[in-house]
Amino acid sequence: MNGTRGSSDPTVIRSIAVTTDDLVTALEANWRGTKSVVLRVTPPFYGRMRARIHLTGGESADYDEPSPLHLTPGLFVSESTPSYPEADETRPEPYEIDEHHERHTAAVREWRTAVREHLRETVELPATDEPHEIEVKYLG
DSSP states (O other): OOTTOOBSOGGGOOEEEEEHHHHHHHHHHHHHTSOOEEEEEOSSBOSEEEEEEEETTOOOTTOOSSOOEEEOGGGGBOTTOOOOOOGGGGOOSSOOHHHHHHHHHHHHHHHHHHHGGGBOSEEEOSSOSSOOEEEEEEEO
């Protein structure tokens, strides 16, 4: 393979770049259960690739084989990543709607910051015959 022609084999990938904000947004969407979001890597595949946020089910029929890789956001964070704050966890007593909103907004902001301290340096690509670990470069 030369430097300008991609491959249909995802195992040629050595590293992927991911925007940290995209990753955190995808994690939040999935943990809140509002949407199913992945980080998508589209073919042809090269040594260095970019993974972009993508709503599952919105795949275009424009792709022949191979299909794009869909990486779940959870692949990119360690097991020790704090869970997303539930609204019930931030509920004040006695209940006051404005205070609840402020407390929950602050908890989500803290969570979004904390997630960044639990990012993995490598991930294993799914949909390959043998395990294939790649390096992750976080942007932003």
